[in-house]
Structure formats: structure tokens, C-alpha cells
Amino acid sequence: MTKPISLTRYLIEEQHAGRINADLRLLIEVVARACKTISHAVGKGALGGVLGDAGTPGAASINVQGEAQKKLDVIANDVLMEANAWGGHLAGLASEEMDHSQPIPDAARRGNYLLLFDPLDGSSNIDVNVSVGTIFSVLRCPDGVTSPGDEHYLQPGTAQVCAGYTVYGPSTMLVLTVGNGTHAFTLDREIGSFVMTTRGMRIPEDTKEFAINASNQRHWEAPVQAWVADMLAGKDGPRGKDFNMRWVASMVADVHRILTRGGVFSYPLDAKCRDKGGKLRLMYEANPMAFLVEQAGGAASTGRQRMLEVQPTALHQRVPVFLGSRNEVATAIDYHRRHDGAGG
Numbered sequence: 001m002t003k004p005i006s007l008t009r010y011l012i013e014e015q016h017a018g019r020i021n022a023d024l025r026l027l028i029e030v031v032a033r034a035c036k037t038i039s040h041a042v043g044k045g046a047l048g049g050v051l052g053d054a055g056t057p058g059a060a061s062i063n064v065q066g067e068a069q070k071k072l073d074v075i076a077n078d079v080l081m082e083a084n085a086w087g088g089h090l091a092g093l094a095s096e097e098m099d100h101s102q103p104i105p106d107a108a109r110r111g112n113y114l115l116l117f118d119p120l121d122g123s124s125n126i127d128v129n130v131s132v133g134t135i136f137s138v139l140r141c142p143d144g145v146t147s148p149g150d151e152h153y154l155q156p157g158t159a160q161v162c163a164g165y166t167v168y169g170p171s172t173m174l175v176l177t178v179g180n181g182t183h184a185f186t187l188d189r190e191i192g193s194f195v196m197t198t199r200g201m202r203i204p205e206d207t208k209e210f211a212i213n214a215s216n217q218r219h220w221e222a223p224v225q226a227w228v229a230d231m232l233a234g235k236d237g238p239r240g241k242d243f244n245m246r247w248v249a250s251m252v253a254d255v256h257r258i259l260t261r262g263g264v265f266s267y268p269l270d271a272k273c274r275d276k277g278g279k280l281r282l283m284y285e286a287n288p289m290a291f292l293v294e295q296a297g298g299a300a301s302t303g304r305q306r307m308l309e310v311q312p313t314a315l316h317q318r319v320p321v322f323l324g325s326r327n328e329v330a331t332a333i334d335y336h337r338r339h340d341g342a343g344g
């Protein structure tokens with residue numbers, strides 16, 4: 001049996017193959033190291049005093065999204081900010097937890113990449129000991145820009161040079177793409193390093209499993225109502241097969257399941273989030289996941305457009321999301337096309 005390789009060795013091999021440069025390699029190493037620190041904090045749970053809301057009792061701290069921040073949201077954001085600010089590989093960072101992006105201070109050596117992240121996705125699951133995760137995306141800083149502002153991050157997902165997530169579950173896993181397949185690394189807690197456990201994850205083209213928050217059903221658009229109703233009708237319905245349903249409410253955990261065994265994940269437009277454009281964030285949730293899923297042979301769409309081709313207009317922009325097994329994503333798109341074509 002061949003010995004599994006470490007994340008460090010994988011990245012060096014990618015550099016030697018000319019697919020990444022030394023700066024991007026070191027940037028990914030810094031992010032991975034920060035994720036180990038977050039994993040440690042998440043793993044301590046109640047013993048570390050890290051559960052519950054940030055802020056003071058009766059005055060919970062609210063983030064830019066208007067959501068109550070958990071203590072671990074704040075800790076994870078601080079860890080990623082601190083680790084990346086002085087690494088020398090970045091021109092700027094942007095986080096779900098901050099109103100605006102931050103250029104790297106003049107005092108620090110500045111690099112050519114922009115890092116976007118959701119420091120702790122699924123944080124409503126923290127207090128109930130269910131998997132949460134960190135999602136990240138790396139873009140190039142446009143040429144000639146030395147102090148990037150929010151507008152310099154507004155690049156479509158096709159411009160990503162790297163995307164990944166870390167899922168803090170029974171084991172901590174880092175799933176990564178630099179545009180040459182999607183690979184999974186498991187944290188070896190004894191030696192403290194990520195070890196490759198799946199090279200080239202593949203999402204089966206067909207599936208019988210879908211993930212959606214069904215409590216929003218009455219608020220969905222008509223094509224989503226029809227798509228889900230036909231899946232629920234099972235063998236006796238137009239799809240002619242029974243479907244199973246899963247919903248963790250941590251996108252990282254739901255996407256990890258899909259990358260591992262297939263399925264389709266959707267957070268569609270609904271009446272509650274229509275004014276915002278959707279629930280999930282394009283730049284640091286949908287785009288990195290879309291890149292990982294496409295690199296594993298799956299598909300990702302808003303229902304009406306390939307996710308990676310959406311031209312962002314705002315840093316915290318939200319979008320509807322359909323991703324996973326390519327044939328089921330195509331089916332969801334088809335329901336939208338037929339509905340829109342019928343003048344709906």
C-alpha cells in the first residue's frame with residue numbers, strides 16, 4: 001500500500017507541476033493552519049467556554065448579515081484574520097463577518113491574492129454539537145491595484161484560483177481545489193497535519209437524494225415547488241423513483257455528503273429572501289462550493305445561470321443555489337426553463 005501524502009507534499013507537487021506558484025502554496029498552508037486552530041476551538045466545545053452567543057447577555061452581537069454572532073463565529077474570524085494578515089501572500093481579505101474587505105496593512109509584506117471566507121458556516125449547529133465548517137475562496141488581485149477595495153473582489157467564480165472548505169465533524173477534513181480536481185485531506189490529530197485521504201473526489205451523475213429546507217416550501221417559486229413535488233411523488237410520480245431527503249443546515253456538511261456519495265443541495269429563492277436575492281452568499285459560500293463541485297464532475301447553478309458565471313455586484317451578494325449530481329441539477333434547471341418559457 002502506498003503511503004498517503006500530506007497536504008504540504010501535495011501542494012509542493014502542484015507547484016512543481018506548474019499549477020500553482022509558491023505564494024499560493026504558502027497562502028493555502030496558512031489557511032489550513034488557521035483551520036487547525038479553529039478545529040481545536042470547536043473540538044473543545046463546552047469545556048473551552050466557546051459555545052453560545054457573542055456579545056453580552058441580553059445584547060447579542062449582530063453581524064453584517066443581520067444575524068446573531070456566536071462566540072465561535074468571532075473566534076474563527078479572528079483566527080483567520082490574524083493568521084493571514086502578515087503572511088505576505090495577500091493583498092486583502094473579506095469575511096462574512098465584516099462589512100467591508102480589508103487591505104493588508106502597509107507595514108506587512110503584501111502579496112497578489114484576495115482571500116474571501118465564511119469563518120464558521122452553519123453556526124446555528126455549534127451549540128448542538130453538529131458539524132460546522134470554514135469555506136474559503138482565493139482570487140487574484142487585479143494588476144496595478146495596491147490597496148484593494150470591495151469592487152476588486154467582484155470577479156465571477158470562474159476567476160477563482162483556489163477554493164476549499166474545512167468540515168469540523170467527527171473528524172476534521174479539508175477539501176480543496178486549485179483547478180485540478182477536488183481532493184480531501186483528513187486532519188491527523190496526533191501529528192497535527194492534513195493527510196490526503198481521497199484524490200479526485202467524484203460526484204455520481206445521478207442521485208436519489210436531495211437536500212432542501214422543506215419548512216420553506218410554501219414560500220418557494222413555482223418551478224421549485226414542482227421539482228420537489230415530483231421527487232416526493234417517488235416511484236408513482238413522473239420521476240419514477242423514490243428519493244431520500246437530508247438537511248443538516250450546515251452547507252459545508254451537506255456539500256461534503258454530496259461530494260462523498262452524491263445528491264443535490266438546494267437553497268432556492270423564496271418569498272422570505274427574494275428581496276435579498278437568496279439566502280446563501282455568492283462570493284464565499286456558493287462560488288467556492290460551485291468550483292469544488294464542478295471539479296468533482298458535478299454542476300452548480302442559480303437555477304437560471306451557471307453559478308461560476310454570475311457577475312457579482314456586491315461583496316455580500318446572495319444567490320439561489322442548486323448544486324451536486326449533474327443530471328439532477330440539470331433537471332432542476334429544466335423545471336425553471338419550462339416555467340419561465342411558459343411565461344411564469
Ligand code: AFP
Nearest residue numbers: 120121122123124213249250251252
Ligand atoms: P449560518 O452560518 O448563519 O448558520 O447559516 C448557515 C447557512 O448559511 C448554510 O450553511 C445552511 O445551508 C443554511 O444557512 C441553513 O439555513 P436554514 O436555517 O434556513 O435551513
